[in-house]
Amino acid sequence: MSRRLGSSVAGIATAAAIVVLAAPQASATVDAITVSGSDPHTINTEYTLTANLSGAGIGLLVYWTDNGNDLSGPKVPWPVGFSSITWKPTTPGQHLLTASQGGSTKTIAVNVTDPANPGTPGGGNPSTPGGSSGSASKGLGGLLGGLTGSAGS
Template identity: 45%
Template sequence: MLQKHSSRAYGVGVAFVFTLATAAAIAAPPANAWVSGIKVSSERLTVGYSYKVTAIISRDLISLVSFTDNGDQINGSPVRPWGFEASVTWTPKTPGTHELTAWQRIGGIDSKTITVVVADKNPVDPSGERPGTTGSANSIPLDGLPATGSANLP
C-alpha cells in the first residue's frame, strides 16, 4: 500500500512539472527574435536632415513593424517588411540623445532599440558666433591665379 501511494505522488509530481514546462514554453519568447536588429543610414546625425531607419526581420515577414523615437511614433510607421527588412524615413527635430525602437506585436512585443546622438543644425559657440561662418579664400587658386579676399557669412 505504501508503494501505491508513492507511485501516485510520483505521477502527480511528473504531471505538475510537465504543466509548468508547457506554460513556460508558451510564455517564453521564441529563440529567434522577429526584430533582430536596427540600424540608421548615417553615423553623423543632424537636426532637420532625413535618415533611413531600418529594422532587420528574422522571422515574421508579414506583421507590420512600428518605429518610435523616444517613445513617439515616427511618421510613416508602421510599415510592412520587405526582404527581411522594414524601413522608415526619420527626421530628428531635436538635438541630443534619441532612443530609436523597432517593434512587432505578435502575441507580445518583440523589439530592438538603439541609442543615437543628434547634433544641432546650427550650433552656437559660447562667444555667440556660429562655427564655420567666417573664413578666407586666400589660398584657393582660380584658373591658375592666386585668389585673394575673405568672406563673412551670415
C-alpha cells in the same frame, strides 16, 4: 472505394487543421536596427532607419518610435525580412529609436546635434555647459546604455 478515399482525405485535413490550431503562436524577431549616415547625426537631415527581421511572424506589422513617439504608423515589412523608414530628427540630444514587431523590440540610441547651436544640450560641444557630454547626459547614457539594443533579446 471513392467514399473511402474521400473519408481519408477529410480525416487528414481535419487532423492537419487541429495541429495548426494547437501550434504555438508564430514569433517575430527584430534582429538589428541601423541608421544611415555617420556620427554626428544632425537635426533637419534625413536618415534611413532599417530593421532586419526574422522568425515565423516575419510578415507582422512593424512599428517605429523615436523616444516613444510614433514615427510612421504600422508598416508592412517589404522586402520580406526588412523594414525601413525615413527619419528626420528636429531636436538635438539622445534619441532612442525603436522597431517593434509582434512581441519583439530592438532599440538603438543616436545622439543628434544642432551645428548652429553647439551650446544646447545635444548640441555637439562637450566643453560647453549643457553640451552632449555633460554629467546629466553621461548619467542618462549610463543608465540607458544597459538597455540599448537589449530590448526583446
